[in-house]
Amino acid sequence: MNIAMKAIAALALVGAAMGLAAPAAAQTYGSVQIGPGFTPDPRARDLQAGGSINASGFGGNCVGWIADAPDYSVFWGGGSNLFISSVSSSDTTLVVRTPAGDIICDDDSGEGLNPAIGFSNATGGRYDIWVGTLSGGLAPAQLRISELYSY
Ligand SMILES: [Ca+2]
Numbered sequence: 217m218n219i220a221m222k223a224i225a226a227l228a229l230v231g232a233a234m235g236l237a238a239p240a241a242a243q244t245y246g247s248v249q250i251g252p253g254f255t256p257d258p259r260a261r262d263l264q265a266g267g268s269i270n271a272s273g274f275g276g277n278c279v280g281w282i283a284d285a286p287d288y289s290v291f292w293g294g295g296s297n298l299f300i301s302s303v304s305s306s307d308t309t310l311v312v313r314t315p316a317g318d319i320i321c322d323d324d325s326g327e328g329l330n331p332a333i334g335f336s337n338a339t340g341g342r343y344d345i346w347v348g349t350l351s352g353g354l355a356p357a358q359l360r361i362s363e364l365y366s367y
Contacts, residue, residue, distance in 0.1 A: 251293020278321035280309030280348030294340025306355035315341025332366035
């Protein structure tokens with residue numbers, strides 16, 4: 217795993233209303249409500265990455281294929297650092313909608329071809345997360361939510 221803050225992704229703020237599912241859409245793989253000091257760290261969720269939406273349509277550095285509904289949501293208590301990573305033997309990507317509605321994407325900022333997005337002093341609220349596959353199709357991946365590390 218990387219040292220905390222090492223892999224903070226370049227941010228691509230693409231705007232809120234980019235056609236992603238409405239905030240009320242149910243997450244395919246659930247959600248968690250956590251805050252600074254949460255245990256266990258990381259929270260891990262196995263899922264199938266990928267979907268029928270081309271994330272490059274969101275602009276910026278967004279790439280990969282994602283589902284319509286969010287895969288997972290984190291309801292963050294606010295403060296401290298928040299790292300969102302996907303660990304997979306496939307080349308996966310991340311799309312995250314912040315509590316402010318900004319869309320942030322990453323491809324390979326984690327270990328190997330894993331995507332990782334880090335928020336310093338993360339704003340409290342809801343983070344909707346999509347895990348994509350760079351080349352399309354579905355692939356098993358493990359989403360990891362951490363206050364300490366990217367993966
Ligand atoms: Ca990747």
